[in-house]
Amino acid sequence: MIECAGLHYSYDGTHDALDGVSLTIADGEFVSVLGGNGSGKSTLARHLDALLVPDSGHVTVDGLDTATHRNVYDIRSRVGLVFQNPDDQIVAGIVEDDVAFGPENLGVPTGELRARVTEALAAVGLSGFDRRETASLSGGQKQRLALAGVLAMRPQTLVLDEASSMLDPRGRATLMRACHRLHSQGMSIVMITHFMEEAAEAERVVVLSHGRVALDGTPDEVFSQADALASLGLDIPMPYRVGLELREKLPGLTPRVTVDTMLGELQAQAAQRGQAPLGTTTAQRAQAPSGASGAEGSCALRVEDVSFAYERGACPALRDI
The missing domain is CATH 3.40.50.300 (P-loop containing nucleotide triphosphate hydrolases)
Incomplete structure (x- = not known):
């Protein structure tokens, strides 16, 4: 082409x-x-x-x-x-x-x-x-x-x-x-x-x-x-970097470049060792309910009841945030 x-x-x-x-x-x-x-x-x-x-x-x-x-x-x-x-x-x-x-x-x-x-x-x-x-x-x-x-x-x-x-x-x-x-x-x-x-x-x-x-x-x-x-000033994908680090403890593991392929490799390793399956795929995570996590520290920035539209009468970009 x-x-x-x-x-x-x-x-x-x-x-x-x-x-x-x-x-x-x-x-x-x-x-x-x-x-x-x-x-x-x-x-x-x-x-x-x-x-x-x-x-x-x-x-x-x-x-x-x-x-x-x-x-x-x-x-x-x-x-x-x-x-x-x-x-x-x-x-x-x-x-x-x-x-x-x-x-x-x-x-x-x-x-x-x-x-x-x-x-x-x-x-x-x-x-x-x-x-x-x-x-x-x-x-x-x-x-x-x-x-x-x-x-x-x-x-x-x-x-x-x-x-x-x-x-x-x-x-x-x-x-x-x-x-x-x-x-x-x-x-x-x-x-x-x-x-x-x-x-x-x-x-x-x-x-x-x-x-x-x-x-x-x-x-x-x-x-x-x-x-x-x-x-060249470039990094490697996070899943591959994690795989490289894990390979020190799991010599048979092959690092993969995407989250799902890396997870599949880890699940295969777990199965070979008779361990329970671990983790979830991207599709499963997308279906899971979201929720807040982490402890709330002292307030550094507070936003209350903020609405905003780029033009008067336009659909708000923010609504009661």
Whole structure:
């Protein structure tokens, strides 16, 4: 679906933001891209839908060269890019108009347009927000709106440039579920992120450093190289770190990169030792009732009966907190 070959790009003509990147992404593949600040992640993302074109080397999308101007419309019909800052791509004052903007410019018929808007808003958890003003949305809601606008165009490849950075943990979980659903339907996903746990859910992890590909492999292959990642200023996912520490007491244990796979490994170890099953899966935790925990200390901050709306008359973002 996407091929980068010997990709070089410089913003100032002196220092390469991308320095000879060669990378292929297969049709239907789920790839996560990691790297520290200045590693070239966002620059790479902007090359994938021809917002930037290489100084040398080439990028092709579904066989179309991004440097050929007449290909740009077709490339952007195939690749949807969601930016880190949603304000960079919200173009309309009303939610449904913003979601409709992309497919409208692709010539989607009016009848189908309505269905696409409804479907995209539902996919990101914004059903019922159709007539809301975009300026009245919170930062996380704007990020979900930006994603809905891209999904309504039904691209073959979705590129997320740290699109989860403004979302809370529940919002990030919703985004990941949406990505897995789209991937199961055959969409290629390129997720640029700084959350290790998100990267661990991809099929493949690519690590950039100083504009070059430093590591490339399955999550297990990449995250098993803890020392190499540390030298690049990157951590390993919490479940894998826990597994490494537990392996000192359980020599047969294999560290895993996600909570559920690590828990499965621990349960297998417990079964081998004839011990009772331990822990719960993510799905079981989601169904469990929530409750307060921990002792209450001296009050450092008190909030009472606070309500807030971004605009007069808009739906409150806070209600009697």
